[in-house]
Amino acid sequence: MNYEESSSFVRLTDSEFDFIVKFVSERYGIDLSQKRRLIEARLAGELKANGFSSYAQYIDLLKSNPASDKVDNFINKITTNYSYFNREMEHYDFLMNTIIPSLAQAKKSSIRIWSAGCSTGEEPYNIAMAIDSALGLKRNLWSVSINATDVSTRALTVAKKAEYPESELSGMPEAWRKNYMTKLPNGNYQVKDNIRNTVSFSKFNLMDPFPHRLYDVIFCRNVMIYFKQHTSQAIVKKFYQSTAEGGYLLIGHSETISRTADNQYKYIRPSIYQKVSK
Numbered sequence: 110m111n112y113e114e115s116s117s118f119v120r121l122t123d124s125e126f127d128f129i130v131k132f133v134s135e136r137y138g139i140d141l142s143q144k145r146r147l148i149e150a151r152l153a154g155e156l157k158a159n160g161f162s163s164y165a166q167y168i169d170l171l172k173s174n175p176a177s178d179k180v181d182n183f184i185n186k187i188t189t190n191y192s193y194f195n196r197e198m199e200h201y202d203f204l205m206n207t208i209i210p211s212l213a214q215a216k217k218s219s220i221r222i223w224s225a226g227c228s229t230g231e232e233p234y235n236i237a238m239a240i241d242s243a244l245g246l247k248r249n250l251w252s253v254s255i256n257a258t259d260v261s262t263r264a265l266t267v268a269k270k271a272e273y274p275e276s277e278l279s280g281m282p283e284a285w286r287k288n289y290m291t292k293l294p295n296g297n298y299q300v301k302d303n304i305r306n307t308v309s310f311s312k313f314n315l316m317d318p319f320p321h322r323l324y325d326v327i328f329c330r331n332v333m334i335y336f337k338q339h340t341s342q343a344i345v346k347k348f349y350q351s352t353a354e355g356g357y358l359l360i361g362h363s364e365t366i367s368r369t370a371d372n373q374y375k376y377i378r379p380s381i382y383q384k385v386s387k
């Protein structure tokens with residue numbers, strides 16, 4: 110059904126629409142100012158589940174329970190969690206062919222990665238696969254940590270289960286499918302334990318202050334595309350502070366960031382930036 114043409118959804122009044130746009134933008138960074146019909150379509154089920162006939166009731170619920178599972182359900186509906194295996198493969202190639210060799214050359218044997226906005230897990234699992242395949246027999250000599258975070262608890266539940274339909278694996282190199290995925294009796298594929306154990310998932314909102322931790326590589330791909338520019342800039346500033354000297358920020362191919370006083374990332378090539386302040 111084309112939701113744009115459907116008349117069955119409860120319509121938002123102007124003030125209800127304004128409230129939701131402001132609430133989502135201030136709390137989560139996501140800009141919904143041009144997405145009125147999308148909000149109506151995505152929240153129709155929530156209205157029904159709560160037995161509400163108007164958005165006014167739903168908004169009261171959000172206002173009176175700002176840290177509740179109701180707000181989790183709301184953000185689960187509002188976020189776009191589209192992701193797939195081996196998306197923008199050039200980043201995994203860069204990790205395998207440039208980042209890991211340069212760390213090895215510097216006599217390092219550890220790597221810390223943050224997959225920020227990891228959605229349903231394909232990205233952090235791909236990162237773990239790329240590292241495993243780059244290190245080969247030396248993998249056991251390395252300490253590899255991949256923190257994968259998202260604001261959507263629904264996406265994180267799918268990610269932790271690590272089970273995907275075969276159709277999702279179409280872009281995965283045959284060797285990775287063979288080495289890192291197991292076919293289940295139901296026909297789906299599950300990520301193998303050695304890869305799963307490398308990734309830790311947690312809920313984190315990029316609008317919140319970042320933990321004091323430094324990463325060698327931060328992946329934040331196809332996330333800030335939903336934010337207004339000033340919001341992205343504030344988040345890139347925090348990424349810069351969380352990047353180790355010589356470390357990288359990788360963003361989606363259709364995204365760009367500009368250098369400011371707060372972020373001195375050096376442009377390496379489209380969608381790849383490096384912190385080189387010395």
Ligand SMILES: C[S@@+](CC[C@H](N)C(=O)[O-])C[C@H]1O[C@@H](n2cnc3c(N)ncnc32)[C@H](O)[C@@H]1O
Binds near residue numbers: 225264329
């Ligand atoms: C389109 S997915 C991108 C997934 C993956 N990085 C990729 O490129 O395939 C965007 C993800 O960003 C998450 N997201 C949006 N706003 C966020 C925020 N404020 N904090 C954390 N995650 C957020 C969404 O929940 C969604 O799962």
